[in-house]
Amino acid sequence: MKKVRSVEEAIRYIKSGSSLMVGGFxxxxxxPTLIKAILESGVDELTLICNDAGFPHIGVGQIxxxxxxxxxxxxxxxxxxxxxxxxxEDKLDIEFSPQGTLVERIRAGGVGLGGILTDIGVNGLxxxxxxxxxxxxxxxxxxxxxxxxxSIVYAKKADEFxxxxxxxxxxNTNPLVAMAGTITIAEAEEIVPVGELNPEEIVTxxxxxxxxxxxxxxNWAWAWE
Amino acid sequence: MGMGVxxxxxxxxxxxxxxxxxxxxxxGIGIPTLVANYIPADVNVMFHTENGVLGMGPAPLKGxxxxxxxxxxxxxxxxxxxxxxxxxxxxxxxxRRGLLDITILGAFEVSEKGDLANWIVPGKIVSGMGGAVxxxxxxxxxxxxxxxxxxxxxxxxxxxxxxxxxxxxxxDLIITDMAVIExxxxxxxxLEVEASYTVEDVMKATGAEFHVADLxx
Numbered sequence: 001m002k003k004v005r006s007v008e009e010a011i012r013y014i015k016s017g018s019s020l021m022v023g024g025f026x027x028x029x030x031x032p033t034l035i036k037a038i039l040e041s042g043v044d045e046l047t048l049i050c051n052d053a054g055f056p057h058i059g060v061g062q063i064x065x066x067x068x069x070x071x072x073x074x075x076x077x078x079x080x081x082x083x084x085x086x087x088x089e090d091k092l093d094i095e096f097s098p099q100g101t102l103v104e105r106i107r108a109g110g111v112g113l114g115g116i117l118t119d120i121g122v123n124g125l126x127x128x129x130x131x132x133x134x135x136x137x138x139x140x141x142x143x144x145x146x147x148x149x150x151s152i153v154y155a156k157k158a159d160e161f162x163x164x165x166x167x168x169x170x171x172n173t174n175p176l177v178a179m180a181g182t183i184t185i186a187e188a189e190e191i192v193p194v195g196e197l198n199p200e201e202i203v204t205x206x207x208x209x210x211x212x213x214x215x216x217x218x219n220w221a222w223a224w225e
Numbered sequence: 226m227g228m229g230v231x232x233x234x235x236x237x238x239x240x241x242x243x244x245x246x247x248x249x250x251x252x253g254i255g256i257p258t259l260v261a262n263y264i265p266a267d268v269n270v271m272f273h274t275e276n277g278v279l280g281m282g283p284a285p286l287k288g289x290x291x292x293x294x295x296x297x298x299x300x301x302x303x304x305x306x307x308x309x310x311x312x313x314x315x316x317x318x319x320x321r322r323g324l325l326d327i328t329i330l331g332a333f334e335v336s337e338k339g340d341l342a343n344w345i346v347p348g349k350i351v352s353g354m355g356g357a358v359x360x361x362x363x364x365x366x367x368x369x370x371x372x373x374x375x376x377x378x379x380x381x382x383x384x385x386x387x388x389x390x391x392x393x394x395x396x397d398l399i400i401t402d403m404a405v406i407e408x409x410x411x412x413x414x415x416l417e418v419e420a421s422y423t424v425e426d427v428m429k430a431t432g433a434e435f436h437v438a439d440l441x442x
Contacts, residue, residue: 025275025276025277025297025313026276026295026297026298026299027299028276028292028293028295028299029293051313052353052355055299074353075353075354075355075356076352076353076354076355077351077352077353078352078353078355079299084351084352087351094353096353096354098354098355098356098357098358098359099275099313099317099354099355099356099359100313100314100316100317100318100320100321100356100359101359103312103313103314103317104314104317107314118321119362120321120358120359120362120363121358121362121392123390123393124358124389124390124391124392124393125345125389125390126354126358156293166310167293168278168291168293168294168310169274169276169277169278169293169294169295169296169302169310170292170293170294171277171310171311171312172276172277172312172313172316173312173313174312175312176312176313176314203312218292222292222299223299224290224299224300224301
């Protein structure tokens with residue numbers, strides 16, 4: 001059951017044209033070592049699914065800035081002007097989802113549900129092209145589930161079975177993204193033998209995780225630095 | 226928003242008066258963030274962030290920032306005793322369930338019915354809605370902080386929004402550099418006028434009618 005691999009071995013699963021789901025919010029909780037290796041591997045035409053477009057030189061934002069994504073499903077791109085620029089130049093196709101809906105779609109995909117019913121945006125632009133259903137007299141949108149060929153996440157600690165513990169606000173979308181990949185790769189600050197994590201504290205059970213790699217830490221400067 | 230520091234601070238200070246002891250609060254980016262600075266020490270509240278913290282505290286001291294502890298805008302924060310961390314579905318579960326007592330946010334336009342447009346200017350600002358739709362539609366009270374007019378002097382409070390809506394009939398209170406206006410079932414109601422303006426000034430700068438009977442200052 002040992003899932004620990006080298007970064008090189010792990011990212012072989014990510015190919016040009018793959019759908020790639022990335023955990024994190026505003027760069028925080030994006031897996032830095034995996035993103036660096038993906039950039040170096042030269043893959044492109046990716047379909048990215050993540051909360052937001054990050055910042056131009058931070059986290060998942062770099063994949064967009066370097067033109068490696070053809071499609072993006074996210075809730076917000078405001079902090080990465082390159083995403084808006086490529087969208088206007090028709091180089092990047094973007095699907096927006098309200099933040100709360102996006103993460104529930106990811107969760108739905110991750111736990112084998114056929115979608116979710118939500119009234120968020122039911123009377124606005126968000127509802128365009130979506131099916132509605134009425135439950136107890138109230139209208140809801142049917143929002144479809146999201147999965148990806150590969151999910152990459154960042155964890156504070158992993159054990160060799162792939163059980164994961166996250167770090168403060170760097171948890172954000174990571175436990176959800178971890179569930180929604182056909183192959184899930186977790187990048188952890190620390191990897192410990194099986195049995196060392198307290199079962200009460202594990203957030204993501206190892207069943208969802210296929211590969212664990214050791215993080216080399218953040219290799220960018222934060223916007224506030 | 227192109228307004229002076231003192232005006233931004235005055236709006237934030239007025240907004241802080243809406244915050245009551247025990248509230249669970251979400252503050253938007255920009256002027257709303259400043260509101261936290263004006264909440265009296267004896268008013269205990271819990272700040273919620275979309276990225277998964279309930280119990281956000283003040284900014285850390287320089288040099289004590291933790292990159293893995295930030296607000297939804299990616300700025301380092303601290304937490305207060307009783308704080309909790311959770312994933313993004315729970316962050317929005319709290320929102321969608323209506324557990325936020327108040328959200329304070331900015332706007333491009335607000336209509337006399339309380340419709341809010343604050344996430345898209347087609348062809349110009351297309352940054353995505355982030356959590357704005359969830360927050361505007363589901364918080365118990367929605368307070369908008371903005372300039373009374375846009376940079377060309379056009380009213381931002383209008384009969385009908387021209388921009389796509391974030392959420393309809395959601396705004397409860399509008400606080401601007403000129404006035405405080407409540408959105409009621411009967412329409413807009415002018416509650417306060419900033420000292421350097423008259424009711425007439427506010428009328429001229431507003432694209433919708435309002436009642437003045439309830440004017441308190």
